[in-house]
Amino acid sequence: AQSVTQLDSHVSVSEGTPVLLRCNYSSSYSPSLFWYVQHPNKGLQLLLKYTSAATLVKGINGFEAEFKKSETSFHLTKPSAHMSDAAEYFCVVTSFSNDYKLSFGAGTTVTVRA
Amino acid sequence: DAGVIQSPRHEVTEMGQEVTLRCKPISGHNSLFWYRQTMMRGLELLIYFNNNVPIDDSGMPEDRFSAKMPNASFSTLKIQPSEPRDSAVYFCASSPDPPYNEQFFGPGTRLTVL
Numbered sequence: 612a613q614s615v616t617q618l619d620s621h622v623s624v625s626e627g628t629p630v631l632l633r634c635n636y637s638s639s640y641s642p643s644l645f646w647y648v649q650h651p652n653k654g655l656q657l658l659l660k661y662t663s664a665a666t667l668v669k670g671i672n673g674f675e676a677e678f679k680k681s682e683t684s685f686h687l688t689k690p691s692a693h694m695s696d697a698a699e700y701f702c703v704v705t706s707f708s709n710d711y712k713l714s715f716g717a718g719t720t721v722t723v724r725a
Numbered sequence: 726d727a728g729v730i731q732s733p734r735h736e737v738t739e740m741g742q743e744v745t746l747r748c749k750p751i752s753g754h755n756s757l758f759w760y761r762q763t764m765m766r767g768l769e770l771l772i773y774f775n776n777n778v779p780i781d782d783s784g785m786p787e788d789r790f791s792a793k794m795p796n797a798s799f800s801t802l803k804i805q806p807s808e809p810r811d812s813a814v815y816f817c818a819s820s821p822d823p824p825y826n827e828q829f830f831g832p833g834t835r836l837t838v839l
Contacts, residue, residue, distance in 0.1 A: 643827075717767060
């Protein structure tokens with residue numbers, strides 16, 4: 612079985628300040644983990660992925676995430692928020708044992724204040 | 726590559742009408758997924774194809790929904806007859822083998838059933 616918990620349904624930050632989106636996962640086998648972003652009225656875009664290589668993963672637009680097996684976490688960070696980062700973010704887990712099924716978190720909505 | 730292509734982008738129809746949503750996956754991707762996104766239920770996997778064969782349709786809500794993939798470059802999702810509760814955004818995604826790699830999402834079709 613696998614699942615994802617996004618610990619914050621909504622995060623509000625000021626432009627230029629750090630962003631932290633928290634994600635905890637559960638997986639019976641070695642997981643693959645992803646962060647997707649969805650801007651209003653758009654499809655989901657892959658930000659970054661972890662697939663058992665380096666535990667610190669760098670993605671697009673200055674985002675990065677760190678895989679911590681001991682904490683079963685995969686938190687997403689960005690040092691300095693930009694107005695264009697306002698969107699919904701999904702943490703996603705899958706594993707070989709689950710073949711193809713992605714388990715999505717409920718999503719975190721990010722608001723960026725000018 | 727143009728990415729996953731979906732049409733139409735918006736569809737408004739009346740209850741009881743047939744609706745057909747279309748998807749062109751990324752060339753070379755062997756796995757194709759149909760999802761539905763609503764505020765209440767989030768993202769739900771409807772059906773998964775691998776090499777044009779339906780592997781798992783357990784997410785299809787009921788017999789009114791059907792999906793086909795006649796070739797590697799085209800898939801359809803049909804609702805007949807449509808009902809107001811089918812109103813949602815429908816996403817198509819594709820993935821290279823193995824299917825537990827990241828999925829690439831199309832822009833979605835926003836369906837409104839009056």
